[in-house]
Amino acid sequence: MITEEDSIICPDCGHEQQITICPSVNVTTDPELREKVLSGEIFLFTCDECGCTGFAGHPFVYEDKETAGGFLIYLEPDCPDRVVGIDGDIADQVIYREKPMRLVADLNALKEKIFIFEADLDDRVMELFKMLTLTKLSSDNPDQVPDHLLFTKIQENEEGRQIVLAAFKENKYLGVLELPYSLYQTCVVTGGPIWDVPTVDCMAVDQEWIAERLKCCEEEEIEEEEKEEGCGESGHAEQ
Numbered sequence: 360m361i362t363e364e365d366s367i368i369c370p371d372c373g374h375e376q377q378i379t380i381c382p383s384v385n386v387t388t389d390p391e392l393r394e395k396v397l398s399g400e401i402f403l404f405t406c407d408e409c410g411c412t413g414f415a416g417h418p419f420v421y422e423d424k425e426t427a428g429g430f431l432i433y434l435e436p437d438c439p440d441r442v443v444g445i446d447g448d449i450a451d452q453v454i455y456r457e458k459p460m461r462l463v464a465d466l467n468a469l470k471e472k473i474f475i476f477e478a479d480l481d482d483r484v485m486e487l488f489k490m491l492t493l494t495k496l497s498s499d500n501p502d503q504v505p506d507h508l509l510f511t512k513i514q515e516n517e518e519g520r521q522i523v524l525a526a527f528k529e530n531k532y533l534g535v536l537e538l539p540y541s542l543y544q545t546c547v548v549t550g551g552p553i554w555d556v557p558t559v560d561c562m563a564v565d566q567e568w569i570a571e572r573l574k575c576c577e578e579e580e581i582e583e584e585e586k587e588e589g590c591g592e593s594g595h596a597e598q
């Protein structure tokens with residue numbers, strides 16, 4: 360486990376102190392760290408002055424080189440960018456040119472990405488799946504609509520294979536949703552052209568990303584239609 364020194368200000372009493380943080384974990388070499396990341400334990404610190412416990416929000420790299428082909432997630436709290444470069448040895452490794460590298464802003468998002476990639480699912484498809492689920496829910500029951508969904512696991516029961524999502528409204532946990540896995544597969548097919556766009560560097564793939572992709576695809580479709588309609592005259596019009 361790699362560690363670094365960092366100074367932190369207690370959110371309760373304002374006391375500043377030096378703490379030892381863990382800027383990155385590689386669960387392929389240190390598998391016991393996976394649980395410490397998922398529980399949040401790895402980010403905890405205790406204030407020397409008032410004794411309160413809090414989360415140390417520092418940039419953090421989670422690396423898994425084996426599970427489902429390998430993936431890397433970079434957590435940067437309050438990151439203003441949607442795409443970042445990862446410095447150092449990690450970036451030099453050829454493996455991540457073909458594997459997902461993702462940027463997330465908080466611990467819940469980090470955990471969701473871990474669960475998605477470990478289940479061998481595509482997080483881009485999951486964002487479309489969640490978006491369609493939210494749209495469907497709002498038309499069914501507008502009063503009880505979650506505003507945020509997080510993938511938690513895949514389960515098998517008498518109803519078959521299901522995707523389990525945790526539902527939130529204004530950061531309050533509402534409960535779980537169980538949806539047929541077949542709906543996820545439908546998204547793989549219907550989202551077709553979206554998946555052809557390469558994801559480069561370490562980028563944020565979230566609801567904003569899928570909304571942006573859908574908008575681009577729509578615009579491309581309109582352009583295509585306009586081209587077809589204008590066929591025959593366009594040769595002159597463009598000159």
Ligand SMILES: [Zn+2]
Nearest residue numbers: 369372406409
């Ligand atoms: Zn304190």
